[in-house]
Amino acid sequence: MNFITMLEQISSGMLNTILIFFLTLIFSLPLGWIIAFGRMSKNKILSSITGFIISVLRGTPLMLQLMVVFYGPYFLFKLPITNWRFPAIIVGFSINYAAYFAEIYRSGISAIPVGQYEAAHILGFNKVQTFFKIILPQVVRIILPAVTNEVITLVKDTSLAFTLSYMEMFTITKQIASTQTTLMPFAIAGLFYYIFNLLVSFIMRKLEKKLNYY
Amino acid sequence: MSEEKLFLEMNNIKKSFGDLEVLKDISLSVHGGEVLSIIGPSGSGKSTLLRIATMLETMDSGSIKYMGKEAVHVENGSLHYAKPHELREIKKNFGLVFQSFNLFPHMSVMRNLIDAPIHVQKRDKEEVISEAKELLKKMGLEDKEAYYPSQLSGGQQQRVAIARALALKPNVLFFDEPTSALDPELTGEVLKVIKGLAEEKMTMVIVTHEMSFAKNISDRIIFMDKGVIAVEGNPDEVFNSDNIRMQEFLGKLKHE
Ligand SMILES: Nc1ncnc2c1ncn2[C@@H]1O[C@H](COP(=O)(O)OP(=O)(O)OP(=O)(O)O)[C@@H](O)[C@H]1O
Ligand SMILES: [Mg+2]
Numbered sequence: 001m002n003f004i005t006m007l008e009q010i011s012s013g014m015l016n017t018i019l020i021f022f023l024t025l026i027f028s029l030p031l032g033w034i035i036a037f038g039r040m041s042k043n044k045i046l047s048s049i050t051g052f053i054i055s056v057l058r059g060t061p062l063m064l065q066l067m068v069v070f071y072g073p074y075f076l077f078k079l080p081i082t083n084w085r086f087p088a089i090i091v092g093f094s095i096n097y098a099a100y101f102a103e104i105y106r107s108g109i110s111a112i113p114v115g116q117y118e119a120a121h122i123l124g125f126n127k128v129q130t131f132f133k134i135i136l137p138q139v140v141r142i143i144l145p146a147v148t149n150e151v152i153t154l155v156k157d158t159s160l161a162f163t164l165s166y167m168e169m170f171t172i173t174k175q176i177a178s179t180q181t182t183l184m185p186f187a188i189a190g191l192f193y194y195i196f197n198l199l200v201s202f203i204m205r206k207l208e209k210k211l212n213y214y
Numbered sequence: 215m216s217e218e219k220l221f222l223e224m225n226n227i228k229k230s231f232g233d234l235e236v237l238k239d240i241s242l243s244v245h246g247g248e249v250l251s252i253i254g255p256s257g258s259g260k261s262t263l264l265r266i267a268t269m270l271e272t273m274d275s276g277s278i279k280y281m282g283k284e285a286v287h288v289e290n291g292s293l294h295y296a297k298p299h300e301l302r303e304i305k306k307n308f309g310l311v312f313q314s315f316n317l318f319p320h321m322s323v324m325r326n327l328i329d330a331p332i333h334v335q336k337r338d339k340e341e342v343i344s345e346a347k348e349l350l351k352k353m354g355l356e357d358k359e360a361y362y363p364s365q366l367s368g369g370q371q372q373r374v375a376i377a378r379a380l381a382l383k384p385n386v387l388f389f390d391e392p393t394s395a396l397d398p399e400l401t402g403e404v405l406k407v408i409k410g411l412a413e414e415k416m417t418m419v420i421v422t423h424e425m426s427f428a429k430n431i432s433d434r435i436i437f438m439d440k441g442v443i444a445v446e447g448n449p450d451e452v453f454n455s456d457n458i459r460m461q462e463f464l465g466k467l468k469h470e
Contacts, residue, residue: 115312115314115316118270118312118316119316119317121270122268122270122309122310123329123330123334123378123382124302124306124330124335125330125333125334129333133329133333134318137320138320214319214320214363214364
């Protein structure tokens, strides 16, 4: 196999990697808010259940969670899993990352002084207005560095999709490497991940600068 | 507006935090155009009283009326609020200036002033902006509308906070130690602004440790001690009171 074919095959996997990356972010960033609200709920039962779920999601390997999500429907309910591979990856990644984002959101919210809520209340803002106008913009700025860290980890974690033999970049890379007995594919893949993350950090730093207006 | 009109009536307010009885049956009323100062030692319940008046804190018993309309009362140990739409109207009657300003750091000075009038009171944006400019001018901050709170001194921030409260045109404005978070050289500019409001007959309730200021601008002063109103009257009456706690309090201040 020549270098160009190798590159072509690996790049085709890159598209799937990027797809996992974006779909995971699209689902986990909002889902994280729902989990965070559950965790911060005044309802003791809801908040402890959510707390437990978060700790399990953060305390067990993502690889294991992917397995459970993929094989669970069959083992538990005898459901067919033929077209389930890709959705299972997205579900597994999204839930796992949502748990991490939830904790980040929660720490951001608890960093907002109670005086901000009181001022908003006295001025007559309702709860929804207070959250979106007063609290959220401040939280976003506080949590952005922590979110950036997670996003960079996600770029690398997409390679875990290989455990479900999904044809993303790392799975393909491994296949080529073992049939061709060369390290070259790993070097190419490594470079891809590295450039991807350079781009991600560049964009996030731009965003942080933009939010540093006050 | 008749100056006789009762703007605020608080009756038989009681409040405990756990075993600590912070307010023991307090009643007070504020008339239109009146400046009422509340003084007293630390922990006597002044902030708690303001927080109950502005409904940031609940009470254990008593009732609160604004402009003759009941906002909340306690019956059989539970709070009964006015109907939501009435309560919303009643809450428009008052504003509060905090010790720590509590400006919104992510909004410019202008947006701090206009956001609530536009989005809560649904008033015309152009009109709100031009009124906000007037207010900033009155506060001596006409050149600061595009600044963010973090770019201002404490005294400037507190004046923005006062302007923000005034932008909603409240009938009564509460202040909880508006200058105690400020460096001494910055308190003057804030006190001057409040004095200006007093001269315009703005109805105000001011918790303060600035005795000469209280003496100077108040129509009436309340001295609170251990959860009760120990002395009440015009500045002369209060400062010349022979109440022992009051004298101790003034004595301590002199020695500071
Ligand atoms: N949320 C709360 N929970 C428990 N105790 C409280 C709470 N708020 C106030 N207290 C207590 O109630 C008492 C009265 O407090 P308050 O803040 O009203 O006093 P203050 O007269 O405003 O004092 P200062 O001059 O220091 O501001 C204090 O002993 C305080 O510790
Ligand atoms: Mg206080």
